Amino acid sequence: MNNRNRLTTWILVGLVLGIAVGYVANVSMKDTAGFADTLSLVTQLFLRLIKMIIAPLVFTTLVVGIAKMGDAKEVGRIGVKALGWFVIASLLSLTLGLILVNLFRPGDAMALAGHLPDAGASSGVTASGLTLKDFITHLVPTSIIDGMAKNEILQIVIFAIFFGTGAAAVGARANPMIDVIDGAAHVMLKVTGYVMNFAPFAVFAAVAGVVATSGVGVLSTYGKFMGEFYLGIALLWCVLIAIGVLFVGPRILKLLGLLREPAILAFTCASSEAAYPKTLEGLERFGVKNRLAAFVLPIGYSFNLDGSMMYCTFATLFIAQAYGIEVPLSTQMTMMLVLMLTSKGMAGVPRASLVVIAATLNQFHIPEAGLLLLLGIDHFLDMGRSATNVIGNGIATAVVAKWEGDLSNPTDPVDPANADKDVATAPLR
Numbered sequence: 001m002n003n004r005n006r007l008t009t010w011i012l013v014g015l016v017l018g019i020a021v022g023y024v025a026n027v028s029m030k031d032t033a034g035f036a037d038t039l040s041l042v043t044q045l046f047l048r049l050i051k052m053i054i055a056p057l058v059f060t061t062l063v064v065g066i067a068k069m070g071d072a073k074e075v076g077r078i079g080v081k082a083l084g085w086f087v088i089a090s091l092l093s094l095t096l097g098l099i100l101v102n103l104f105r106p107g108d109a110m111a112l113a114g115h116l117p118d119a120g121a122s123s124g125v126t127a128s129g130l131t132l133k134d135f136i137t138h139l140v141p142t143s144i145i146d147g148m149a150k151n152e153i154l155q156i157v158i159f160a161i162f163f164g165t166g167a168a169a170v171g172a173r174a175n176p177m178i179d180v181i182d183g184a185a186h187v188m189l190k191v192t193g194y195v196m197n198f199a200p201f202a203v204f205a206a207v208a209g210v211v212a213t214s215g216v217g218v219l220s221t222y223g224k225f226m227g228e229f230y231l232g233i234a235l236l237w238c239v240l241i242a243i244g245v246l247f248v249g250p251r252i253l254k255l256l257g258l259l260r261e262p263a264i265l266a267f268t269c270a271s272s273e274a275a276y277p278k279t280l281e282g283l284e285r286f287g288v289k290n291r292l293a294a295f296v297l298p299i300g301y302s303f304n305l306d307g308s309m310m311y312c313t314f315a316t317l318f319i320a321q322a323y324g325i326e327v328p329l330s331t332q333m334t335m336m337l338v339l340m341l342t343s344k345g346m347a348g349v350p351r352a353s354l355v356v357i358a359a360t361l362n363q364f365h366i367p368e369a370g371l372l373l374l375l376g377i378d379h380f381l382d383m384g385r386s387a388t389n390v391i392g393n394g395i396a397t398a399v400v401a402k403w404e405g406d407l408s409n410p411t412d413p414v415d416p417a418n419a420d421k422d423v424a425t426a427p428l429r
Contacts, residue, residue, distance in 0.1 A: 007196060008261045014204035015268050021204070022211025029212070036209035043209070043269070046202030049195045050274045053188055055148040057277060058156050058298045060185035065291030066164025067178045075165060075295070081403055082296045085396050086304040093236060093306040093392075094336045097313035100232045102332075106225045107321025154302040192277040196265075203268040210379045222377045229314060233384045236310055237391060244395040248402050251286075252395065258282035259394045267387035270379055275390045276301065283394060287408040288401040296400050300393035307388025308353045311381060312339045315353070316360050319370030327364070335364055353385065354378060 025035050066075055101107075139158055141147035147155035167174040244252035259282045262275035269275075276297070283293040313336060320327050327335070339360060354371060361368045374381070401407040 007199065008264055010200040011203050011261075011264055011268055014200035014202075015207055018204040018207030019211055019216075022208040023216055025208065025212035026215045032212045036213045039205040039209040039212075042205035043202045046195075046198045047269070047271060047274060049198065050271070050276075051151050053191055053195060054151055054153070054273065054276060055156055056184065057188045057192065057280075058153060058294075059148070059160050060181050060188060061280070061290060061294035062157065062160040062298060063164040063167065064178055064182045064185060065289075065294040066161060067167040067174065068291050069164075069168065072165050072168075075161065078292060078295060078400060078404060079299070082299055082396065082400050083303065085399060086300065089240070089304055089306055089392060089396060090309055090340055091336075092239060093310040094313050094339055096236055096239065097232060097310035098317070098332055098336055100228065100235075101314045101317040101321075104228045105321055106228050107318045107323075109224060153298050157298045157302075189277065189281070196278065199265055199269070199274075203265075206269060206379075214376050225318065226377060226380060229311070229381060230384055232310060232314060233307060233388055236306060236388060240306065240392055240395050244399060247399045248407070252398065255282070255286045255394060255398055256391070258285050259391060262394075263387045263390045266390045267383045270382040270386050272301070272305070272386040272389040272393075275386075279390055279394055283397050286398060288397055289406045289408070292401050292404060292406050293397055296397045297393055300396050301389075304393050304396055305385075305389045306392035307385035308356075309339065310388075311353055311385050312356055312360070315357050315374060316364075316366070319357075319361065319373065320364075320366045322370055322373060323367055325366055327366075331364065335360060338363060353382070 025032055029035055069075055138152075139154060141152065141155035141159060144156070144159045147159065167178055241252060241256070244255075248255075259279060262278035262282060265278060266272045266275040280290075280293055280297055283297065284290055316335065316339075317327060317332070339356065354374070358368055358371060361370065398407065
């Protein structure tokens with residue numbers, strides 16, 4: 001068993017043990033909140049370690065990738081193709097969520113149960129609308145140090161594009177600096193390998209804490225809603241994979257195998273951000289040039305959250321149904337377009353989907369208190385959303401690489417003689 005399969009196995013072991021320990025704690029302990037709070041230290045430590053490496057990893061790989069492209073037109077062309085794919089994938093995700101929630105109408109069962117929060121109750125989630133002005137000004141950092149400190153991926157990408165393009169324009173004089181940044185990228189990938197060894201412990205702690213607090217019973221109470229949502233996730237996967245096969249061919253199934261570990265990591269930790277380094281590695285093993293993967297993937301983390309967007313339409317109309325509010329089709333279409341805009345740039349925001357949903361509920365006069373119906377199971381829903389975001393971004397990057405003619409045969413392991421031809425392609429061990 002190689003190291004990658006071994007880590008995947010231990011993550012799954014951590015998941016199963018977490019459920020078991022959480023269940024025992026839930027039925028035998030009085031202070032389950034204190035138990036969960038103690039375990040959360042392990043999860044928080046792991047996620048902080050991940051956040052620690054994201055900014056330097058994105059910056060170094062992207063700068064070197066763009067510098068090696070050496071052509072601002074190429075950067076612009078790839079960016080346009082990536083954004084075009086992201087818009088199409090976003091519309092597909094939102095539309096699928098809209099269709100399924102109207103087909104299944106999960107909110108009707110909740111309304112019949114009669115256990116709805118008072119419409120005036122506080123959800124505890126601060127709604128934050130995102131205007132076009134806010135979005136545009138947020139794109140550009142006032143200080144790259146501040147952007148890195150806050151892990152603002154989109155701001156890091158913008159600065160890295162300018163920095164890498166400038167380095168390419170300078171030419172040979174910038175080569176020593178690019179070599180240093182290239183070396184830093186390889187170091188960060190090695191550090192990533194060390195950090196990932198903590199993943200099974202983080203998964204165990206996260207799942208045990210949630211089950212201990214909410215109990216396994218919460219899954220049966222919301223079983224129908226969760227089942228319908230995960231059916232939607234499965235259908236979304238099928239659609240994305242089918243489109244991937246259409247553009248890349250049957251090889252896309254090989255990519256799914258390479259993304260298995262980061263998808264499981266994202267699922268068990270309920271964080272697609274935690275899977276970023278492994279997703280980048282999987283794409284390189286698939287044959288996507290690092291200069292392209294390091295450019296498209298970070299943008300996808302801000303613009304292409306397929307699972308989160310499907311959940312936004314699904315959850316918003318679920319709450320409306322629960323309160324007996326009929327939303328006309330024309331209003332639903334408007335809601336979808338609003339979500340299309342407000343969902344962009346929400347990566348890295350704690351409980352981002354809930355924040356976006358809260359803002360949407362306010363705009364369409366649906367009781368924000370309906371979020372209380374989802375808070376208890378949001379972690380279990382976030383697991384599916386996060387894994388879907390990883391798969392969606394992986395397929396998107398592979399498709400853009402295919403369009404660019406930058407998709408080669410898998411390179412695992414990397415030939416040391418060619419290690420200097422592309423940045424950060426060495427496999428993690």
